[in-house]
Amino acid sequence: MSLLLKSKAGMASLLPKKELYGFLVLALILVVVLPLSLDIFRLNLVGKYLTYAFVAVGLVLCWGYGGILSLGQGVFFGLGGYIMAMFLKLEASDPESTKIQSTPGIPDFMDWNQITELPFFWQPFYSFTFTLIALIIVPTIIAYIVGVAMFKRRVGGVYFAIITQAIAAILTILIIGQQGYTGGVNGMTDLRTLHGWDIRTDNAKYIFYFLCVFMLFVCLLIAQFIRKSKLGRLLVAMRDKEDRVRFSGYDVSNFKIFVFCIGAIFAAIGGAMFTLQVGFMSPTLVGIVPSIEMVIFCAVGGRLSIIGAVYGALVVNFAKTSFSESFPELWLFAMGGLFIAVVMAFPNGLAGLYNTYAAPKVDAFFAKLFSKNTTDNSAPPITPATKPVTKTESTSLPQGALHEPQ
Amino acid sequence: MFAEYSTSELLSIFAMQGVAGLILFSVFVLMALGLAIIFGQMGVINMAHGEFMILGAYVTYLTSNVFSTYLPDLFSIYFILAMILAFLVAGALGAFVEWAMIRHLYHRPLDTLLATWGLSLILQQTYRTVFGPREVGVTLPDWLMGSYQLTETIELPINGLFVMCLALGISLAVALLMYRSRWGIQVRAVVQNRPMAGAVGINTGKVDRVTFALGCGIAGVAGSAFTMIGSTGPTSGQLYIVDTFLVVVFGGASSLIGTIASAFSISQAQSTMEFFMSGSMSKVLTLLFVVLILMLRPQGLFTLKVRR
Structure with a gap:
């Protein structure tokens, strides 16, 4: 945050005082209050919730500002998570620790599915650098392709929502169906080390929590920058009257594509942080249901507020955990009621x-x-x-x- | 991949898979018809459509239980009554939902999507609480069991044939209703220009409610038909909702013919491929094709030409 305060003049336009307080309060809660008041198990849970906040912040930009409702953010969350998980899985399955398998040195689920050789698209994931690059590039490419195909043809609104939902469905079915390459329904489990450093210790969990908070603030600042820039205002203008913006000489689709890609990158970072903190990745976080739930985090927080999205993700997930611990029956009722209430009674969350x-x-x-x-x-x-x-x-x-x- | 089969065997395979595809097609058509009315005509996304379908399935299940316990003599005709009941119950719930929720959200389609998703969660949990988490199946009356031997290698399941006839009948009825009745004219007028339709004396609110209820009712019948070929669980509806939306969008949202044509091509593609590869891969490929085609031709196969 010290970097923030350095260039005060530039910052004042990016973060007016009131919003600065919003950021500072959130930072205070996440960096000081929660780590001091919660034990590591609960803090790890908060970290997990925060990974959804990445998606929610992306959705605020896409949906709240751009008017593009993507029901497929789980795809990008999943891609990020799986890319990180592939790297960790390869590290966890070195020939030494997998020597009881019929083919040592490949991930255990491949061995169970009679695959004897590491598939080609797994090979590059031995490299951490490649993994980090792929983490950003792969979701961007996919979001770009989808965005170009849809927005250049002026498809938007509900059609876009349905198509992104279908993509989420396709990816889930694919992951579950191709068990030998992806780990199937169980996903990738048993992830142990990152560069030989055990990621399951309490110490590592603290570090990942703070890394997650840091990355979240980076994303929040990028989102804030976009909101405050001309692009942000154009997005709002497009959402409200697309044709007018088009007739003013702007290429509407490029802005939409850009903001959709940004949302995808945020989601992918969230997914990667999820894998690191929770220690597994599975198709249950990719499909239609989680994707729509991510929209509700954003809606509960307030679809026009990036800080709100973080609180939304925290509150809904906290409610989910405590509800499903004590009244599992009631959770879906509560969730369903929340969807309806947030749309009908308080649309600004x-x-x-x-x-x-x-x-x-x-x-x-x-x-x-x-x-x-x-x-x-x-x-x-x-x-x-x-x-x-x-x-x-x-x-x-x-x-x-x-x-x-x- | 065809090498190990002889020509007649291949022919039989295609025929049998074709029939399986036709049955899938009939279910798709029944589900998609309701959705095509609601989404295509009203522009409302009803994510709870699958749950309306499951409601119909559960109504059928209850009716079959009542008949087998109290009226075993009439068991052979319970299905007809069950379908009518399914239509009425699902339609009534649809009308209620329209009144309580949807009518406030007509100008916010994306929000309707979220609200009806919430509704679907509530309905799912209700089913789970009432009927239990396990899947239930109905006992079919004798005349719907068995199959009809066409040739030595080709046989047609009778329940499948029944579903096909049902789909055909309901599609015809809907087409008549939409294009040959006074009500259909009103619906189409409201779709094309709501303020003008209101100005010429059409009660647009009422038309909306009846349309929505009709769509939900047809979903109920679809669910009823669905019990003949599969068992019903609280979450069965969700499995089909994406497919159904894709069918409707692929066909071109406001065209009934388009809906039927796209249901046909999607179901045939899926069931023919299913024979040669795993079920999940054939589904992935089919959905992928549909999405790709929609990216190239976003308005769907058939479009209604309207000057806007």
Whole structure:
């Protein structure tokens, strides 16, 4: 954060005071409060929840700002997770520790499926550098292909949602079907070391937690930068009236493709952090159900607030864990109710609730505290009371435009 | 890969797989018809469509239990009644959902998607609580069992034939309703231009509710038919929802013919390939083809030409 404070002038436009406080509070909670108050088991869980926050932040950009609802973010989360898992799995299956297999030196699930040789696409994953590069490049390429194919033809809205969902379905079926190459339903388990360093110790878990928080803040700052830039404003303009932006001479599809790729990269980083912290990766995190759940994290947090997305991911997952520990029957009811409520009753999520009810009081409190600073010209994005409401209303089309061409 | 089969064997394989494909096609058509009405005509994404289908399946299951316990004499005709009941129950629930939820969200299609997904979760858990997590199957009456021997190597399952006839009948009924009835004209008018339809005196709210209820009712019948060829569990609906949406989108959202044509090509492709490779790979390839074609031709196979 010290880097943040250095170039104050540039920062002021990127992070107006109110938002800076939002970031600082989140940082305080994640870096100080939670590690001090939770034991390592719970902290590891929080770390796992935070990996979903990466996806949720990406979705805020794509969906909240760009109006592109992707129901296939699990694909990118999964790709990131699997790419990291492939590297760890190869390291865990050196000839020494797999000598009881009929073919030593290949991952155990390949051996179980009568595969005697490491497939070619596994070979490069011996290299950590390659893994890190692939982690970013592969999801970007896939998002780019999908984005170009869809957005250049002006496909959007619900069609895009259905197609991305189908892609999530395809990838899940493929992973489960190709058991010998991917580990099937069980996924890749039994991941042990990273460069000879045991990733299952408490010490490693602490380090990964902080790495995860750090990466999350990097992503948050990138997202904030995009929001504040011209691109962010164009995205909002496109979401609300795409044709007008197009007629103003902008190539709408390129912006959409770009933001979709960014969302994919965030999700992939989240997936990789998931593998590192949880120690496995499986198709249950790739398919349709997790992908839609990731959308709900974003919706609960507030689809227009990147900080809200992090809280959304934390709150929903915390609720999920505690509900399914104590009342497993009720969890799906609660989750279903949450989906309906967040759409019908409070479409701006936690951030909206905060802005409507808590923000005025907090503002008044701070105004009293430092009675000199209240003017802030650069359009505060965490806006007072009414602004977010108007924002959603502007996304909604008038009655007559219900069946606008997609 | 054809080398080890003789010509007549190959012919039989294709015929049998073709029939299996036709049965799959009929189920797809039944499921997709409801969705095509709701999504194609109203522009509403109903992610709970699979759960409406399963509701129909459970209604059939209950009816069959009631008949086998109290009215064993009439058991041979219970299926007809079960289908009517399935239609009514699913349709009633559909009308309620439209009234409580969907009508507030017509101008936010993406939000409808999330809300109906929530609904589907609730319905799933309800089924699990009421009927238990295990899959249930129904006992078919005698006249639906067995198969019809066409030639020495080709035989046709009778329940499959029944499902096919059902799909055909319902498609015809829907087509008549959409294109030859007063109500159909109203629906299409509302689709094309809602304010104008309202201005000429069509009660658009009512048309929406009836349309949605009809779509859900057809899903219920589809579920009822589904019990004849598979067992029903609380999550069975979710397995089909993506396929069904793809069928509708692939066919071109507002075209009934397109829906049927795409259901045909997808089911045939899948079941023919299934014989030569694993089920999962054939499904992956089929879905992949569909997605690729949709990327090249996003409006689907058939489109309704409307000046907007």
